[in-house]
Amino acid sequence: MMLLTKKAMSRRTVLRGTGAAVALPFLDAMVPAFIPQARAAAMLALRFGVVYVPNGEIMQQWIPKTVGEGFEFTPILKPLEPFKDSVVLVNNLTRSHPGSVIGDHAVSAAGFLTGVWPKRTEAEDVLANKTIDQVVASKIGQDTPLPSLEVATEDFTGYVGACSPGFSCAYMNTISWRTPTSPLPMETDPRTVFERLFGQAGTAAEREARLRTERSILDSIAEDAHELQRVLGPRDRARVGDYLDNLREIERRIQQSEARKDTAEVALDQPMGVPDSFEEHVGLMFDLLAAAYQANVTRVFTFMVSREISQRTYPQLGLTEQHHSVSHHQGNADKMAKVAKINTYHVQLFARFLEKLRATEDGPGSLLDHSLLIYGAGMGDSNGHATDPLPVALISGSLQGHRHIELPKRTPVGNLWRAVAERFDTPVEQFGDSTGLVDDLF
Amino acid sequence: MGDTNVHAGTTTYRIRQDLSQNQHIEGLPLGTTGGILVRHNFPLDAEYIFQAKLYRTNLNIMRGLEFPSQVEFTVNGQRIHVANLGGTEDLASLFEKPTETGDAVDARLRVRVKVKAGPSDVTAAFLEDPKVVSPDRLQPFERSSADNFDWSGWPHMQTFSITGPLNPTGPGDTPSRRKIFVCRPKDAAAETACAREILSSLARRAYRQSVSEADLQRVLGFYESGRYANHGDGGFDAGIELALRRILASPKFVFRTEIDPPNAAPGSVHPISDLELASRLAFFLWSSIPDDELLRLAGQGKLKNPAVLDAQVRRMLADPKSQALVTNFAGQWLQLRNVRNVLPNSDEFPDFDDNLRRALLRETELFFSSILREDHDALDLITADYTFLNERLARHYGIAGIYGSQFRRVHIEDDARRGLLGQGSILAVTSHAERTSPVVRGKWIMENILGLAVAPPPPNVPPLPDAKPGDKPRTMREQMEQHRANPVCASCHKAMDPLGFALENFDAVGAWRAQDAGAPIDASGVLADGTTVDGVVGLRQAILNRPEVFLGTVTEKLLTYALGRGLDYRDMPAVRRIVSTAGRDNYRFSALILGVVHSTPFQMRTTPVKALETAEKR
Numbered sequence A: 001m002m003l004l005t006k007k008a009m010s011r012r013t014v015l016r017g018t019g020a021a022v023a024l025p026f027l028d029a030m031v032p033a034f035i036p037q038a039r040a041a042a043m044l045a046l047r048f049g050v051v052y053v054p055n056g057e058i059m060q061q062w063i064p065k066t067v068g069e070g071f072e073f074t075p076i077l078k079p080l081e082p083f084k085d086s087v088v089l090v091n092n093l094t095r096s097h098p099g100s101v102i103g104d105h106a107v108s109a110a111g112f113l114t115g116v117w118p119k120r121t122e123a124e125d126v127l128a129n130k131t132i133d134q135v136v137a138s139k140i141g142q143d144t145p146l147p148s149l150e151v152a153t154e155d156f157t158g159y160v161g162a163c164s165p166g167f168s169c170a171y172m173n174t175i176s177w178r179t180p181t182s183p184l185p186m187e188t189d190p191r192t193v194f195e196r197l198f199g200q201a202g203t204a205a206e207r208e209a210r211l212r213t214e215r216s217i218l219d220s221i222a223e224d225a226h227e228l229q230r231v232l233g234p235r236d237r238a239r240v241g242d243y244l245d246n247l248r249e250i251e252r253r254i255q256q257s258e259a260r261k262d263t264a265e266v267a268l269d270q271p272m273g274v275p276d277s278f279e280e281h282v283g284l285m286f287d288l289l290a291a292a293y294q295a296n297v298t299r300v301f302t303f304m305v306s307r308e309i310s311q312r313t314y315p316q317l318g319l320t321e322q323h324h325s326v327s328h329h330q331g332n333a334d335k336m337a338k339v340a341k342i343n344t345y346h347v348q349l350f351a352r353f354l355e356k357l358r359a360t361e362d363g364p365g366s367l368l369d370h371s372l373l374i375y376g377a378g379m380g381d382s383n384g385h386a387t388d389p390l391p392v393a394l395i396s397g398s399l400q401g402h403r404h405i406e407l408p409k410r411t412p413v414g415n416l417w418r419a420v421a422e423r424f425d426t427p428v429e430q431f432g433d434s435t436g437l438v439d440d441l442f
Numbered sequence B: 001m002g003d004t005n006v007h008a009g010t011t012t013y014r015i016r017q018d019l020s021q022n023q024h025i026e027g028l029p030l031g032t033t034g035g036i037l038v039r040h041n042f043p044l045d046a047e048y049i050f051q052a053k054l055y056r057t058n059l060n061i062m063r064g065l066e067f068p069s070q071v072e073f074t075v076n077g078q079r080i081h082v083a084n085l086g087g088t089e090d091l092a093s094l095f096e097k098p099t100e101t102g103d104a105v106d107a108r109l110r111v112r113v114k115v116k117a118g119p120s121d122v123t124a125a126f127l128e129d130p131k132v133v134s135p136d137r138l139q140p141f142e143r144s145s146a147d148n149f150d151w152s153g154w155p156h157m158q159t160f161s162i163t164g165p166l167n168p169t170g171p172g173d174t175p176s177r178r179k180i181f182v183c184r185p186k187d188a189a190a191e192t193a194c195a196r197e198i199l200s201s202l203a204r205r206a207y208r209q210s211v212s213e214a215d216l217q218r219v220l221g222f223y224e225s226g227r228y229a230n231h232g233d234g235g236f237d238a239g240i241e242l243a244l245r246r247i248l249a250s251p252k253f254v255f256r257t258e259i260d261p262p263n264a265a266p267g268s269v270h271p272i273s274d275l276e277l278a279s280r281l282a283f284f285l286w287s288s289i290p291d292d293e294l295l296r297l298a299g300q301g302k303l304k305n306p307a308v309l310d311a312q313v314r315r316m317l318a319d320p321k322s323q324a325l326v327t328n329f330a331g332q333w334l335q336l337r338n339v340r341n342v343l344p345n346s347d348e349f350p351d352f353d354d355n356l357r358r359a360l361l362r363e364t365e366l367f368f369s370s371i372l373r374e375d376h377d378a379l380d381l382i383t384a385d386y387t388f389l390n391e392r393l394a395r396h397y398g399i400a401g402i403y404g405s406q407f408r409r410v411h412i413e414d415d416a417r418r419g420l421l422g423q424g425s426i427l428a429v430t431s432h433a434e435r436t437s438p439v440v441r442g443k444w445i446m447e448n449i450l451g452l453a454v455a456p457p458p459p460n461v462p463p464l465p466d467a468k469p470g471d472k473p474r475t476m477r478e479q480m481e482q483h484r485a486n487p488v489c490a491s492c493h494k495a496m497d498p499l500g501f502a503l504e505n506f507d508a509v510g511a512w513r514a515q516d517a518g519a520p521i522d523a524s525g526v527l528a529d530g531t532t533v534d535g536v537v538g539l540r541q542a543i544l545n546r547p548e549v550f551l552g553t554v555t556e557k558l559l560t561y562a563l564g565r566g567l568d569y570r571d572m573p574a575v576r577r578i579v580s581t582a583g584r585d586n587y588r589f590s591a592l593i594l595g596v597v598h599s600t601p602f603q604m605r606t607t608p609v610k611a612l613e614t615a616e617k618r
Helices: A011-021 A078-086 A104-112 A132-140 A190-198 A204-230 A234-259 A278-295 A323-327 A333-359 A413-423 B088-096 B098-108 B175-180 B188-207 B213-227 B236-249 B274-285 B292-299 B306-318 B320-333 B336-341 B354-373 B391-397 B424-429 B438-448 B476-485 B487-501 B535-545 B547-563 B569-583 B589-598 B611-617
Strands: A002-004 A047-052 A087-094 A149-152 A162-164 A177-179 A300-304 A371-376 A392-395 A403-412 B009-014 B032-042 B045-054 B069-075 B078-085 B110-115 B118-127 B157-170 B256-258 B269-271 B386-389 B408-411 B524-526 B532-534 B604-606
Touching: A047 A132, A047 A278, A078 A087, A078 A333, A078 A392, A087 A413, A104 A162, A132 A300, A132 A413, A149 A190, A149 A278, A190 A278, A190 B009, A204 A234, A204 B213, A204 B236, A278 A300, A278 A333, A323 A333, A333 A371, A371 A413, A403 A413, B009 B032, B032 B045, B032 B157, B045 B069, B045 B078, B045 B098, B045 B118, B069 B110, B078 B098, B078 B110, B088 B098, B098 B110, B110 B157, B118 B157, B188 B213, B188 B236, B188 B292, B213 B236, B256 B274, B274 B292, B274 B306, B274 B320, B274 B547, B274 B589, B292 B306, B306 B320, B306 B589, B320 B336, B320 B354, B320 B547, B336 B354, B336 B424, B354 B386, B354 B391, B354 B424, B386 B391, B391 B424, B424 B438, B438 B476, B438 B487, B476 B487, B487 B524, B532 B535, B535 B547, B547 B569, B547 B589, B569 B589
Parallel strands: A047 A300, A047 A371, A087 A403, A149 A300
Antiparallel strands: A002 B256, A087 A392, A371 A392, B009 B157, B032 B118, B045 B110, B045 B157, B069 B078, B069 B118, B269 B604, B386 B408, B524 B532
């Protein structure tokens, strides 16, 4: 007997079809909150998340006056004060750069989590570095349905050519890179995010019925496969074996979701699409990320709250200026105040997310206790596209918080990512242009 | 399948950024420019949300709001929505708050309407408006959008998405339901018999073999549990749907299997079964599973009758499903699949756009299709004095008098453009982003026209050095001479390069040129067999001087495609026999295909000696 490789439909296609059908529909229109005692110890693993904001910050209103413990919260960071025991500020980090300001906005997004200055090109031959979130995901993302989740609010998928002079749009459209040559697209539609996280909606009964059916189809297919394997040669047997392995993987995921059946409910409707207002959009994304953490669908996310060179206006803050334009403030106090207002607003939106995490029980503690979040940007003061100091805050209930760490001037951001990698038990010798490792953090 | 409980989903279609949208796109309603045509499968009679989004620059500024324009959506030719955008008000608002204005305009490009189930043609495009012109260029490029910074000029559609079904009213009457439900039970008592009829025929087609009672029972089990789900209330359709899901997930559907006769000695050769032959035919000519007629003939043991087989092959070639042979065989052999990856450097080729990219592919597909359907001499692939053009492609080739987006057959006056070697698709996929590559073109000709294997280059070959600022520009030929200087390189390049040089009059996107880097093109060379050629016309003649070489190559490629495996020396007598037999019928394409179908490798198979080793050697 012989198997031919050319077939009507590839195995992958069919499996994807099957996979889609069994894509973990364990959360329905009512996403569950966990009953604490039902959780396995594995669920307490530390999560990792990065929240990125564009166009730098007004650093005078970011950096606290004093170094060390018990610093006073500056205007931009004020919304984080309620979480002060979970906040560590790391000052004097710099993004790698060869001294030019060409394409700085693209390089800010591409350089932040990669720790490198990406290759200058407007074409497809992009080259950066595997980002810290992906380093962490390859360690802790493997036993969740999604290794990591990348989200944003502005859809520039598929843009070719330069988005910033000299640099391909690929550099600006994401902050996450799976490998040095594969930027990960960021999803902007909350509905799609929901479907990726939780599959199709439905009532609890529908969900259970679906699981049962899918389980029985898989069992029955295995019969066919074993029947075939009996008459196959070794090589072909291996092929059908692969197929069975894939089926088992799907089955494992179904079991995982069945194990979660005893989860209670939280109200989160399946979103219909991209909301009209920015605030709602960001809020919905944060809600989905919190639900993803809570349900342990993924433990790693990156969220680009807005894109570099964003020209969004903020009428809700009483501002008519466009963000990027006004961020070139030329030292004008009035303009700087306006930028700081936008900076503060972003932190406020983030703080609502923190509040949600803190309010969500996660075993002995809260989700905030079991998450390590980075809030920051790849640009310091945007007036001159400063590469340092970068605004970077770490937030986690597991931290010894309310500290402001002052590093030596121009410490490569890769040094921080090395420390983070070590925290997640996946140490690396070198991260981008790192010269060492930020210690005393964890 | 018509399950009204399916949840709404969103399908998003993307438009390539370099599609010029200031002109009519083939297939879209007349009187429109730009936009997109999609064949969308609507799962139910229900409401659907249609949403187009327009292109925005890197600063999130929507392009093309300077002048008023309109966007129209249609379903099966019926207008379902018209939206106004652009003009003074939108422009003023754009300057003030670009992101929000863009969002507001996109919101106008959204509509929710009822659509009947089944596949439908959906379009979204701009209504033609002569007022919208590029304000900043006297002589615009062909490509209507230059970069990610320019917010002026024509609006461009970026994505088009369809969300649904919402508020479904029923499964509707779709072609797939008509095919599946070959019977309808009159009452509950008739249900099981009807389910059996439907599912045994579906399983037979999906598994491409006779279905055992055990197979059928397994599938019927799923019918039952679907039918009697929800406390016995699932319904007949739900039962069939569940059983169909079971069939399509089976490895018997997913894998193509051929079974050796019991006790066949390893290494022995035996004819494949009639059903296996039906499968081979269907995957070869249709890239699909056999239809009822093939399965019926195979079941009756008639398919191997030469007259029946010939008639079936001709029937299959005449069926629209044989378009798969054009797309898949020509796509793989001629590397047409790479056309969509062609991304020339936009500084060197500012006119290149997706309209041209699509046209290049379409030309060669239509051309190949005409050779197949009109049953030409296979050598016409090299020599034909006709091709298929639309306005965009004709302008690219410098051919006057062709207007409009639709393709038509055109007689070729200029010998240079005859046959595959004059077609931009092939010339572009064998070029680099900024220049031609005589090496890649030479290799392509050796492998795909002359059927010669090209050894990979030795390791550690440095790329051609980039010109330094201030250097005198060097022609491609001057750069390539470096290959000749080094004897290691020359051993292969002296065969490859002259073939490629003969095509040097075609630039990296297949346009004609007389000069390169300021010097006249030198397209002359000496082929490996000593023939001197100068340019594409001479090269074509050199190929025709030994027609059996090209015909043998086409045959090898066809046989490889038909068998789904690489050929080796044991297959070569069959290849030669196919070519010589086809010669009695003027090398008609159908004669080559019939030759393949009747050949020993297609009709027989060898029982593996040791399955593992044999498979790996291949």
